Structure formats: structure tokens, C-alpha cells
Amino acid sequence: MTALTALARAIAVREERAQPLTTVRHVHIGARPLVFVPLALAGEANAPLAALVGDDRAAPHLLVVPQPRNRAQRFAFAAELGHLVLDYLRSFTHFREDVPINRGREVRQRFSDAPQLIVPNPAGVAFTRLLGRSTRLRRTDGPYAVDPVVPLLGRWLTFLAERAEHPGSSLMVAMTRALSMHWATGQSSTEDANLAALLGWIAPPEGRSPVEAAADAEDADLWPPAGPATDPTFDNEILSPAIARHERDPRHFDGLRKVLNSQLEPTWHLMWRGIDVLGGLSPGASVAERWADDRDSFTNYVTYLAGDNPLPQARRDSATAAARRLSTMERAQNVYDVQRAMDDPLVMAEYRLGGEAFAGTVTYAAPDRIDASSGRRKLRPQILVHTDDPLRLTPGATVSDRSRPKQKAVIVRVSTLDSGGYEVQLELSGGMGNSLVAPPGSVPAVGERLTYSALDAAFRQPDRFPANEETPWTHGGPPQQYVPTNDDAVEDWS
Amino acid sequence: MQNAPVTSTEAHLDRLRGDVAPVNHNARTIAALTGNPGCRRRAVLDAAGVDKKAMSVHIGHPVPFGQSTFAITRGNAFEAQVKANGCAELLTMLRERLGLDIAEVAYNDLEEAGGNGSREVRHALARRMIDGAAAGVEGAGTLFDHPLLGLPIGGRTVYLEPDLIAFQVGAQFHIIEIKSFPVIDGQADGGKVAAAAVQSAVYVLALRRLFEELGHDPQRVSHNVILVCPENFSNRPVATLLDVRRQLTVLKRQLSRLRRVDELLATLDPGLTFDLGVRDGTATRPAGEVVAALGEVEARYSPDCLDMCELSYFCRAEARGTTHALGRTVREELGGIEFVDTALRLAEGRLAPTVELAETAHALRTALRMRTECLS
Numbered sequence: 072m073t074a075l076t077a078l079a080r081a082i083a084v085r086e087e088r089a090q091p092l093t094t095v096r097h098v099h100i101g102a103r104p105l106v107f108v109p110l111a112l113a114g115e116a117n118a119p120l121a122a123l124v125g126d127d128r129a130a131p132h133l134l135v136v137p138q139p140r141n142r143a144q145r146f147a148f149a150a151e152l153g154h155l156v157l158d159y160l161r162s163f164t165h166f167r168e169d170v171p172i173n174r175g176r177e178v179r180q181r182f183s184d185a186p187q188l189i190v191p192n193p194a195g196v197a198f199t200r201l202l203g204r205s206t207r208l209r210r211t212d213g214p215y216a217v218d219p220v221v222p223l224l225g226r227w228l229t230f231l232a233e234r235a236e237h238p239g240s241s242l243m244v245a246m247t248r249a250l251s252m253h254w255a256t257g258q259s260s261t262e263d264a265n266l267a268a269l270l271g272w273i274a275p276p277e278g279r280s281p282v283e284a285a286a287d288a289e290d291a292d293l294w295p296p297a298g299p300a301t302d303p304t305f306d307n308e309i310l311s312p313a314i315a316r317h318e319r320d321p322r323h324f325d326g327l328r329k330v331l332n333s334q335l336e337p338t339w340h341l342m343w344r345g346i347d348v349l350g351g352l353s354p355g356a357s358v359a360e361r362w363a364d365d366r367d368s369f370t371n372y373v374t375y376l377a378g379d380n381p382l383p384q385a386r387r388d389s390a391t392a393a394a395r396r397l398s399t400m401e402r403a404q405n406v407y408d409v410q411r412a413m414d415d416p417l418v419m420a421e422y423r424l425g426g427e428a429f430a431g432t433v434t435y436a437a438p439d440r441i442d443a444s445s446g447r448r449k450l451r452p453q454i455l456v457h458t459d460d461p462l463r464l465t466p467g468a469t470v471s472d473r474s475r476p477k478q479k480a481v482i483v484r485v486s487t488l489d490s491g492g493y494e495v496q497l498e499l500s501g502g503m504g505n506s507l508v509a510p511p512g513s514v515p516a517v518g519e520r521l522t523y524s525a526l527d528a529a530f531r532q533p534d535r536f537p538a539n540e541e542t543p544w545t546h547g548g549p550p551q552q553y554v555p556t557n558d559d560a561v562e563d564w565s
Numbered sequence: 566m567q568n569a570p571v572t573s574t575e576a577h578l579d580r581l582r583g584d585v586a587p588v589n590h591n592a593r594t595i596a597a598l599t600g601n602p603g604c605r606r607r608a609v610l611d612a613a614g615v616d617k618k619a620m621s622v623h624i625g626h627p628v629p630f631g632q633s634t635f636a637i638t639r640g641n642a643f644e645a646q647v648k649a650n651g652c653a654e655l656l657t658m659l660r661e662r663l664g665l666d667i668a669e670v671a672y673n674d675l676e677e678a679g680g681n682g683s684r685e686v687r688h689a690l691a692r693r694m695i696d697g698a699a700a701g702v703e704g705a706g707t708l709f710d711h712p713l714l715g716l717p718i719g720g721r722t723v724y725l726e727p728d729l730i731a732f733q734v735g736a737q738f739h740i741i742e743i744k745s746f747p748v749i750d751g752q753a754d755g756g757k758v759a760a761a762a763v764q765s766a767v768y769v770l771a772l773r774r775l776f777e778e779l780g781h782d783p784q785r786v787s788h789n790v791i792l793v794c795p796e797n798f799s800n801r802p803v804a805t806l807l808d809v810r811r812q813l814t815v816l817k818r819q820l821s822r823l824r825r826v827d828e829l830l831a832t833l834d835p836g837l838t839f840d841l842g843v844r845d846g847t848a849t850r851p852a853g854e855v856v857a858a859l860g861e862v863e864a865r866y867s868p869d870c871l872d873m874c875e876l877s878y879f880c881r882a883e884a885r886g887t888t889h890a891l892g893r894t895v896r897e898e899l900g901g902i903e904f905v906d907t908a909l910r911l912a913e914g915r916l917a918p919t920v921e922l923a924e925t926a927h928a929l930r931t932a933l934r935m936r937t938e939c940l941s
Contacts, residue, residue: 078898079936081905082909114633115639201749259868261872303632417936459931
């Protein structure tokens with residue numbers, strides 16, 4: 072929460088309508104995402120109850136576990152889901168593109184598109200992660216053998232749920248998170264967790280105002296919870312009798328399906344409405360770059376699974392793997408933060424408000440200034456920028472403007488103006504060629520508006536970690552290589 | 566049942582509640598008291614034992630709190646499984662997993678109390694058994710199933726009906742809390758563990774109090790409670806030690822506030838009552854009167870209330886237009902200004918700020934200027 076988002080919420084209260092928090096979209100929205108709305112049975116450890124899944128808004132697949140406490144039926148559900156998900160994933164493995172690497176000397180390939188799994192909320196991501204955990208270690212032979220698609224589904228769900236934690240990745244998206252990143256509502260973040268309420272503020276159903284739509288959303292009869300948790304009243308008054316009826320007489324299966332569909336269908340429509348409103352925003356400049364990372368990640372995992380004896384993800388990361396993962400995520404977070412700010416003046420405004428960036432107008436420019444103090448003559452133009460922003464950067468700080476990414480500006484002096492605001496004196500280097508005369512346009516001209524920030528998305532060398540077999544004793548020593556055991560494969564799922 | 570009030574505070578609380586029995590607290594409602602300690606309305610209503618749920622329905626703001634029958638069934642089945650055969654499975658696990666040295670076990674089911682299940686009888690029995698165990702009487706027991714403990718809340722003894730076992734290892738007593746949420750690969754849902762920790766802390770507090778009353782050292786009740794949950798996706802129990810010292814501190818502070826409820830009561834109109842005028846199970850007092858009475862005691866609404874207080878929908882409606890309704894962080898970012906409209910008018914420069922608000926107003930104007938500039 073920042074001052075700008077708080078202000079946007081305040082405006083939303085007064086305008087009685089959601090207010091934009093960004094000028095562009097920062098998540099990738101695929102042309103054919105797979106929407107997955109799961110329901111779990113209350114009280115159980117991630118027991119699937121039902122789900123709507125599909126990449127066609129007009130034709131969702133309804134999956135149902137008629138007796139959610141029955142182990143065989145759970146695996147049947149996992150297999151059915153597995154076939155649907157795997158078919159969808161495979162449909163992205165037909166087309167590849169060349170990617171030049173090693174300064175263009177070599178070429179590698181990646182898939183030209185990638186799958187995208189969209190669930191209603193972070194709890195949907197957690198459900199997916201645990202469903203992956205409970206299926207990926209299963210065996211397809213011996214006692215308790217399962218359909219070969221089950222462990223494969225488990226690996227993919229685990230992969231996707233892990234990507235959901237990766238900053239800037241769009242392979243798996245939680246709808247409420249994506250929406251509240253782009254809009255501020257006139258309610259609290261607690262209430263924003265309700266997909267129907269959140270979307271009600273942003274794009275209310277026809278004939279309802281945003282405030283009315285948000286109030287409707289709290290009526291579980293009108294808008295059942297978006298899962299995976301179900302409404303307790305529904306459980307007690309409708310679902311429990313329906314399960315019991317079906318247990319007495321399997322001919323009641325359609326009735327049970329209908330009952331569960333009634334809880335899922337409203338969310339299904341909300342999900343596609345959410346996809347539409349997000350798709351209606353124009354993407355930020357670096358969304359495609361991050362999606363390319365996602366496609367790399369997808370390509371790599373397809374390649375890994377096609378290799379010799381691919382192992383499922385371990386129950387827990389080893390020390391080195393965990394440290395490496397954390398470091399990767401930290402670097403991704405930094406790049407993601409900087410890219411969003413560069414793509415979006417409204418995100419950059421947060422940094423300006425915090426004093427880490429400033430926007431202003433050039434009031435004076437000496438483009439041909441030469442610095443001869445160190446013996447060698449160097450081109451070091453200087454400019455003065457007038458800003459009204461609450462500046463906190465001090466002399467010596469290095470900043471840059473996105474229109475001239477190769478040009479560094481060092482703050483020489485900051486003076487407070489009587490008329491309010493600051494005058495910042497900057498010395499420029501880089502991005503002006505090798506001669507002692509700056510090419511036209513390479514130095515900002517008087518009257519030009521610029522946004523200088525200390526943000527830096529430059530490539531950072533990955534942190535170095537010891538190989539697994541060199542894990543120091545302080546971190547438990549070299550870990551045993553993870554090999555799924557029989558115990559894992561036959562683990563209770565009760 | 567109810568004893569006649571003996572103090573003026575109790576008489577006052579009875580008057581506030583009206584002609585109905587006070588609502589029973591349990592570990593969960595006591596735990597909820599720690600949620601929003603600054604709310605005077607809640608402190609008064611809870612101290613008086615007002616039925617907030619009935620009240621919220623009557624004034625047209627019912628909050629849909631409910632528990633799924635599936636969750637209840639699973640919880641009961643798991644508890645029964647853990648306790649089956651004199652807690653055999655539990656003991657094996659405690660010995661193996663936590664390395665506890667439990668030589669022999671005497672298991673006491675204190676739920677029935679020889680067929681007489683009244684709360685006073687059960688509490689007296691639990692007192693006697695635990696006293697014996699604490700004093701080291703031979704064969705006094707190791708495990709106590711469903712000991713009924715007492716804790717004074719707002720001047721009244723609340724009986725806690727826990728699904729717990731007080732458990733003795735060496736000279737230390739531990740509370741065992743059985744929960745049916747899973748621990749998967751060593752991790753459990755953080756929110757659920759936190760809730761279990763506060764509830765267990767209520768039991769620790771009650772047991773320590775009992776020790777004190779009986780003249781034993783209350784520190785013999787460990788601040789480490791033993792949380793028993795199903796492991797991974799199975800029904801197999803797994804035990805974890807949970808340190809609840811922090812929860813104990815919060816709880817004690819909040820309970821002492823309730824003890825000082827007379828200071829709060831002194832500020833109220835002596836004629837004030839929240840009586841719903843229930844006749845034959847129906848509330849007859851006009852809802853407008855009840856709302857007016859609620860208005861006499863200030864609430865401190867925050868969106869966190871939505872998860873734990875039966876009156877939260879009413880208080881939220883009342884807080885509409887204030888920055889409280891948007892959550893603590895938004896309110897802080899808006900400089901703690903009470904009303905959304907005030908914050909906006911300061912941001913737009915349509916309201917001259919007071920001296921204290923000058924800095925906030927400046928920050929708001931800058932933020933609005935940037936926002937407008939970026940969106941134009």
C-alpha cells in the first residue's frame with residue numbers, strides 16, 4: 072500500500088467506481104488461457120470436490136468427485152483433469168522460434184507461445200500446488216497404481232504453482248491478484264479478496280452500479296464463493312443431502328452435478344469477464360519480454376520431462392536449491408519493479424513520491440561542455456532540471472531517464488527554489504558517441520520533460536552457490552539426491 | 566445457571582444485556598477478543614455477554630458465519646481417532662516424535678463425571694484430579710480428557726469446554742490441542758496455526774489460573790503447547806510444539822482491559838440497555854432503538870472485524886465514508902484523516918489544512934497532482 076493507491080481508493084469511494092492504478096497492463100493475458108475454478112471439500116486436506124476447467128468460455132468441463140472422501144474417485148478426478156490439462160499444454164508445443172544467443176553466434180529454440188493457467192484467487196494457487204503435491208509422487212505400476220497422466224499432471228501443476236510465485240511471471244495467474252494490481256476499489260483489500268465484489272467495482276453486471284454489485288457479491292446465494300472453499304450453508308443444506316442421495320442411489324448423479332455446477336458457474340463467468348477487462352488494457356512495453364522468459368521456462372520444463380528418467384519435484388528443496396531459488400526470485404522482483412516503473416508513469420509516480428525519482432523540465436543545457444580536469448578531455452554536458460517533486464536524491468547519485476537508457480546522469484547540485492520546487496544540476500556521460508561533440512538529440516534540450524530515477528534493471532550476475540554435492544555442513548552437508556520412494560507413491564490420501 | 570449479581574459492575578452488565586442469559590464464551594470467542602482490543606463497543610457487549618449474533622440479525626446486518634458439517638465431521642473423527650484406546654496412538658507419537666519420556670500413563674476421561682455432566686460438577690472434578698496430579702499423588706494421572714476449566718471474563722467465570730487434554734511430562738503440564746487441518750511436508754496454513762495458538766493460549770491461561778488457586782506453581786504449565794494435526798494427506802496424527810508466550814501476553818492484556826470494564830461502564834448512560842426484548846424466541850424491541858443504543862458506545866471498525874465479529878457488517882455500514890472502512894494501511898497513508906471526503910478535499914486544495922495537517926495535506930496534494938498528470 073502506498074500513498075498513491077490509498078488516494079486512488081479514496082477517489083473510488085467518492086466516484087463509486089474502481090479507479091485505475093496503472094496506465095498499462097503489467098501481466099500477460101494469453102489468447103487462449105486455461106481457466107480453472109476448483110472447489111475443495113471443507114475440513115479435508117485439499118480434497119477435490121469439483122472443478123470447472125477449460126479454454127473455451129462457452130464450453131467449460133465440469134469435473135465432480137461424487138464422494139470426496141473416496142480415494143479412488145479422487146484419482147479418477149485427477150486423471151480426468153490430467154487429460155484435459157495435458158491436452159491443453161501439448162497444444163503449445165507445436166511451434167518453435169529461434170532465439171539468438173551468445174551474441175548471435177548460436178541459436179536456441181523456444182516455443183512461440185506458452186500455456187496460461189488462470190485461477191480465481193491465491194487460495195486457488197495454493198489448492199493447485201497441493202493437488203500437484205498429492206499427485207506428482209504417485210507410481211503408475213505396482214500397488215496403488217494410478218493412471219500415468221496423474222503423476223504427470225502433478226509435476227505440471229507443481230511447476231505452474233511455483234511459477235506463480237515468480238515475480239513477473241504470467242504462466243499462472245490468480246485473478247483477484249491481477250485485478251487488484253491494476254485497479255483500486257472503494258472497499259478494503261479484505262473485501263477485494265472476493266472476486267465478485269472486486270469485479271463488481273471494476274465492471275459491474277449490467278443494470279447494477281459498482282456499489283450495488285459489491286453488496287450483491289456478499290450474498291452467497293447470488294454469488295457463491297469463488298472457491299476453493301465452499302459456502303458452509305451450501306455444504307449443510309444442499310451439498311450434504313445431495314451427496315447422501317447419490318450414495319443411496321447412483322441415479323442421482325446428475326442432480327449432484329447440477330448442484331455443484333450452480334456453485335461454480337457464476338465464478339466461471341466472472342473469470343472470463345476478468346480476462347476481458349484485463350485484455351482491454353494495452354500491455355506495458357516489457358510484458359512481452361517477461362512472457363518470453365515464461366516461454367523459456369515452459370520450454371525448459373517440456374525438455375526436462377522429455378529427457379531420461381525425469382524426477383518429480385522433491386517434497387522440499389535442498390539447501391542449495393532453496394538458496395538459488397530465493398536469489399532468482401529476488402533478482403526477478405527487482406527487474407519486475409523497475410520494468411513496471413519504466414513502462415508506466417503511474418508506477419513511476421510512486422518512486423517520485425518517495426523521492427527516489429523526479430520528473431521535471433530542462434531549463435538550461437550546456438551540450439558541448441568539456442571536462443579537462445583529469446588531463447584527458449572528456450565530453451561531459453551539464454543540464455539544469457526544474458522539478459516540483461519531493462526530491463530526496465542527493466549530489467553524487469546516479470540517475471537515468473528511460474528515453475536515454477545508455478546515458479548516465481550524476482547529480483552535481485540540488486538547490487531549493489524560492490518559487491517552490493528544486494533545481495537539479497546534472498552531469499551527463501554515455502550515449503553520445505565517441506567524439507567531443509554531442510550528436511543532435513543525444514543531450515536533453517531546454518524545455519524537454521524528463522523523469523530521472525535511480526532505478527536500475529541492469530543485468531546482475533547471478534549469485535554463486537556451491538554445487539549440491541559441495542553443500543557445507545552448516546547447511547546439512549550434501550543432500551541425498553531426491554528419489555521418490557515407495558512410501559511417497561502409496562501415501563494415504565484420505 | 567446464573568448467580569445473582571454480587572457487584573454493581575455485574576448488575577450494570579446484567580442491565581445492559583437485559584432479561585436473557587449471557588452468551589457462553591469459549592476459547593474461540595475469547596481468542597477473538599484479542600483481535601481488535603481498541604473497540605469499546607465490543608468490549609462492553611462481550612463483557613455483558615450480549616448475543617451479538619441475534620442482535621445483528623435483528624438490526625438487519627446478519628454476518629454469515631457458519632461451519633460446514635463436513636469440517637465438523639472431519640474434526641470430530643480425527644479427534645476420536647487420536648484419543649481412541651486411551652490415546653494410544655497419541656502416546657506412541659509423543660514418545661517417538663517429541664522424545665518425551667512418558668513412563669506410564671493414567672488416562673482420565675473427565676467428560677462425563679460419573680454421569681453428572683453439570684458444569685460445576687465437571688469443573689470440580691477437573692480441579693480435584695489436576696490438584697492431585699500437581700501434588701504428585703500416586704496414580705493421579707497423566708492425561709486428562711476434557712477437563713473443564715474456568716476463566717473469569719468481565720467479572721464472571723467462563724467455563725471452557727475444550728477438546729483438549731492436559732498432559733503431564735515430568736513436573737510440567739502441557740496443553741494438547743487437536744486440530745484437523747493438515748501439516749504437509751512440515752508446513753501448515755499460517756492463519757490456522759495462528760488461530761490455534763491463541764486458542765491454546767486461552768487454555769494455558771485457564772490452567773495456570775487453576776494452579777494458582779490450588780497453591781501450585783503456575784509456571785509448571787508449559788507455554789509450549791502440543792499441536793496435533795493430520796500429517797500430509799493422511800489421517801495419521803503428527804505432533805508439533807507451539808510456543809504461545811506471545812499470545813499469552815496479548816491475551817492477558819486484553820483480559821485485564823475487560824476487567825477494567827467498569828471504567829468504560831462509568832461513561833455510559835445508566836439507562837442504556839441492549840435488551841432485544843425477546844418474547845417467545847422473538848426480538849420485540851424496535852430495531853431503531855437497538856441501533857440507537859449501539860450508537861452510544863463507540864466502535865472501532867476495521868476490515869479485520871469481518872472475520873471475527875458478528876456485528877461487523879453493522880459497524881462497516883456505520884463506518885462508510887471513513888478511512889477506517891478502507892483498512893489500517895490506507896488510513897495511515899492518508900495521514901490518519903477520519904473521513905475520505907476530508908482527505909480528498911485537502912488533496913484538491915479545497916480545504917485549508919490545520920497546522921497539524923499541513924504536512925499531510927502537502928503530501929496529498931503532491932500525490933494527487935502526480936496522479937492527475939499521469940492519467941491525463
